[in-house]
Amino acid sequence: xxxxxxxxxxxxxxxxxxxxxxxxxxxxxxxxxxxxxxxxxxxxxxxxxxxxxxxxxxxxxxxxxxxxxxxxxxxxxxxxxxxxxxxxxxxxxxxxxxxxxxxxxxxxxxxxxxxxxxxxxxxxxxxxxxxxxxxxxxxxxxxxxxxxxxxxxxxxxxxxxxxxxxxxxxxxxxxxxxxxxxxxxxxxxxxxxxxxxxxxxxx
Numbered sequence: 001x002x003x004x005x006x007x008x009x010x011x012x013x014x015x016x017x018x019x020x021x022x023x024x025x026x027x028x029x030x031x032x033x034x035x036x037x038x039x040x041x042x043x044x045x046x047x048x049x050x051x052x053x054x055x056x057x058x059x060x061x062x063x064x065x066x067x068x069x070x071x072x073x074x075x076x077x078x079x080x081x082x083x084x085x086x087x088x089x090x091x092x093x094x095x096x097x098x099x100x101x102x103x104x105x106x107x108x109x110x111x112x113x114x115x116x117x118x119x120x121x122x123x124x125x126x127x128x129x130x131x132x133x134x135x136x137x138x139x140x141x142x143x144x145x146x147x148x149x150x151x152x153x154x155x156x157x158x159x160x161x162x163x164x165x166x167x168x169x170x171x172x173x174x175x176x177x178x179x180x181x182x183x184x185x186x187x188x189x190x191x192x193x194x195x196x197x198x199x200x201x202x203x
Contacts, residue, residue, distance in 0.1 A: 029195035031078035035071035036187030042067045043180020053174040057124045060174050061113060064128075101145065105138030125172040128179045132161030135186070147197030153190040160186065 042063055046053060053060040109131050116123050139146075139154035160182035168178065 029191040033191035039183035043176040046176035101142040102138040129165035149193040
């Protein structure tokens, strides 16, 4: 390896270390709050138009997967814009680091749904609670690079997920509200923490 290659590799490593050590400011409270509104909207729509979620689990889960993708698009768009402003030259590295920390939990949720649909559709009632537990683990994995207080929504998702599993275990029923309410509360809580962190930073 030439001296130039070594120097370039060192610069890349330093940039990555700086991005990891800095609190990631790309998550905006407005986009996070909007995902909470989306969760409530999906729950309301399914409550009104989906007569039997337990009898139509694929339609129920498909609605929430679509909501998750729309939420990811909202968060991703704002994350990109805010990172360019707040992280300057470290934009791409900061985004990659933030996504890397949450990606295993998101991938696990998608694969878990796929496996249950294929091999154990009678167990799909567990997915809402398991998804919430996985979101909790993703937040805890990201806590070092996010503003202080993010552990609180992480704890909320863990408690809510376990409570949903306990409630659903009695009748194995799917309900729009066991998805909508925990996610709406968790996202609004996350938005409030991010907003407060932004105010403190500006001050």
